[in-house]
Amino acid sequence: MRFSKFYAPTTKDAPKDATLPSHKFLVRAGFVNQYGSGLYNFLPMGKIVFDKIKNIVKEEMDASGANEIQMGVVTPAELWKQSGRYNAFGKELLRFHDRKNNDFVLGPTHEEVAVDIVRGNINSYKQLPLHLYQITTKFRDEGRPRYGLLRGREFTMKDGYSFHDSKECMKKEFENMEATYRRIFNRLGLNFRAVDADSGAIGGSGSKEFMVLADNGEDDIVVCSSCDYAANIEAASRAKKTTIAETPEADMAKFHTPNCGTISEVAEFFKIDEFYTVKAVIKKAIYEDSEEVVLFFVRGDDTLQETKAQNACGALELVDASEEEVKAAGLVAGSCGPFGLPENINFFIDSELKDEANLICGANEHEYHNVGMSMLNFNKSRYKDLVEVRAGDICTCCGSKLEVTKGIEVGHIFQLGQKYADAMGATFLDENGKAQPFYMGCYGIGVSRLVAVMIEASHDDKGCIWNRQTTPFDLDIIISNIKNEDELKFGENIYNSLKNEGYNVILDDRKDRFGPKIKDFELIGFPYALIVGKGLKDGNVELVDRKTLEKRPLHVDEVESKIRELLA
Ligand code: ATP
Numbered sequence: 001m002r003f004s005k006f007y008a009p010t011t012k013d014a015p016k017d018a019t020l021p022s023h024k025f026l027v028r029a030g031f032v033n034q035y036g037s038g039l040y041n042f043l044p045m046g047k048i049v050f051d052k053i054k055n056i057v058k059e060e061m062d063a064s065g066a067n068e069i070q071m072g073v074v075t076p077a078e079l080w081k082q083s084g085r086y087n088a089f090g091k092e093l094l095r096f097h098d099r100k101n102n103d104f105v106l107g108p109t110h111e112e113v114a115v116d117i118v119r120g121n122i123n124s125y126k127q128l129p130l131h132l133y134q135i136t137t138k139f140r141d142e143g144r145p146r147y148g149l150l151r152g153r154e155f156t157m158k159d160g161y162s163f164h165d166s167k168e169c170m171k172k173e174f175e176n177m178e179a180t181y182r183r184i185f186n187r188l189g190l191n192f193r194a195v196d197a198d199s200g201a202i203g204g205s206g207s208k209e210f211m212v213l214a215d216n217g218e219d220d221i222v223v224c225s226s227c228d229y230a231a232n233i234e235a236a237s238r239a240k241k242t243t244i245a246e247t248p249e250a251d252m253a254k255f256h257t258p259n260c261g262t263i264s265e266v267a268e269f270f271k272i273d274e275f276y277t278v279k280a281v282i283k284k285a286i287y288e289d290s291e292e293v294v295l296f297f298v299r300g301d302d303t304l305q306e307t308k309a310q311n312a313c314g315a316l317e318l319v320d321a322s323e324e325e326v327k328a329a330g331l332v333a334g335s336c337g338p339f340g341l342p343e344n345i346n347f348f349i350d351s352e353l354k355d356e357a358n359l360i361c362g363a364n365e366h367e368y369h370n371v372g373m374s375m376l377n378f379n380k381s382r383y384k385d386l387v388e389v390r391a392g393d394i395c396t397c398c399g400s401k402l403e404v405t406k407g408i409e410v411g412h413i414f415q416l417g418q419k420y421a422d423a424m425g426a427t428f429l430d431e432n433g434k435a436q437p438f439y440m441g442c443y444g445i446g447v448s449r450l451v452a453v454m455i456e457a458s459h460d461d462k463g464c465i466w467n468r469q470t471t472p473f474d475l476d477i478i479i480s481n482i483k484n485e486d487e488l489k490f491g492e493n494i495y496n497s498l499k500n501e502g503y504n505v506i507l508d509d510r511k512d513r514f515g516p517k518i519k520d521f522e523l524i525g526f527p528y529a530l531i532v533g534k535g536l537k538d539g540n541v542e543l544v545d546r547k548t549l550e551k552r553p554l555h556v557d558e559v560e561s562k563i564r565e566l567l568a
């Protein structure tokens, strides 16, 4: 490729809302351009990278035994009504209707369509298992589209759906996909971990996320300092917390506690460790067609994990309850406790508090707390894992300390079980001739997100640093001054000869000065540049390594062989 004929509009200015390196550099270097909130075009250079990533994903998916298909983006709402997700999916689902007033959605994921494809066509266990996948556009009306390609509204996903006659077979494919995803992310050269995950709106049981470790990740992941345990903070567990703090021994009693609205004030008042207090978090839970105020109780020195809380009550969303709503529910903010709550209040208690004694909780009366309380006699279903695991907590697998790091989710694999097939009436006949809903798995990779992830994982303050697997071109041959005939001729010759041998090279033959050309090389981030400049008259050119920015002189006679060696 010749730069002079290539559309790669580089600029000095980053988008105003860009905070992350990948967002800034991919726009500044002309890989993508934004044309609306969460909407991006891939320009020629971006398209090359995108296709390279897509091909790696495709090669490994094909090798795994899955069949590639292509589903439409527009999906009749009817299918989503059959699965029950038309209402349940929430605001990310873009709903619209056509001129005949038929309802449609823009597919944010395709479980329903996949079930519809096999429903009625796969009738026997003999035709199973089957795995269908695609690499296509998704649309999610994200609440906060941001970080460029990392969280777009329109984006490209590799999504696969597998169908099985048993749970065992479904689990086998889950393992096959875990291995396949590991191969994909290894080939991309990414530093990742597979972590236990929450299943979110997709549902089902058992899921794993693939997280690329990156400081700018939106996800918190809990990893063990010594064993393999790793989990999204939304699904992380820890060994039950203990304390060496002195136990506040007291008989059950009610105390007047003026000005004690917070845990630290309560702990200070009673001169005890916060460990022995019970914190109430009041939320408003939004369900499909109702809402209610819900209470969550955790230890005073713990934090409520919102996703766990949401799963506990089965809400579509949890939001803060207003002062009026708290009052209307009959609750006393600052003095809420699990004992003596208004009768119809829904509440959950962290499992670690079960059967614990010597606790201090709000008495549900303004400026009163109960001391010496024991968490007994609550229905088993009230106890749920609600706490956010923290750095320093103890690993359930090996007893070592847990750490918390940041990650970017690049893939998610799920064991769905029979949920979708059951809801949508998709069955096969098993060995005994009995109709059964399919067991399913589903598996996603954020292909367009990966373009940005490559740069989050590899950049410096000058720009992108692509690896050989994903770079748009391996070598940038920069002709310092195209008016110099010798430079032009030398550059053209070496470009043509490498190109003819199949090397992936670009020739910077633009009429610009050298300064902007080397700046573009640094910003775009090709692995190497060959500078054909003034030294040529003495028989010398220079090779630049983008990663280290080191310059190495090469004699014209050895240039081609050295480059062949480098790019081999
Ligand atoms: P997130 O928690 O980041 O919103 P998700 O759990 O909603 O992701 P899945 O439904 O599992 O994502 O989708 C599969 C993959 O698609 C994700 O692992 C991610 O890489 C990618 N993806 C999801 N949402 C977006 C988005 N808004 N923009 C780009 N890629 C996305």
Ligand code: MG
Pocket: none
């Ligand atoms: Mg999401």
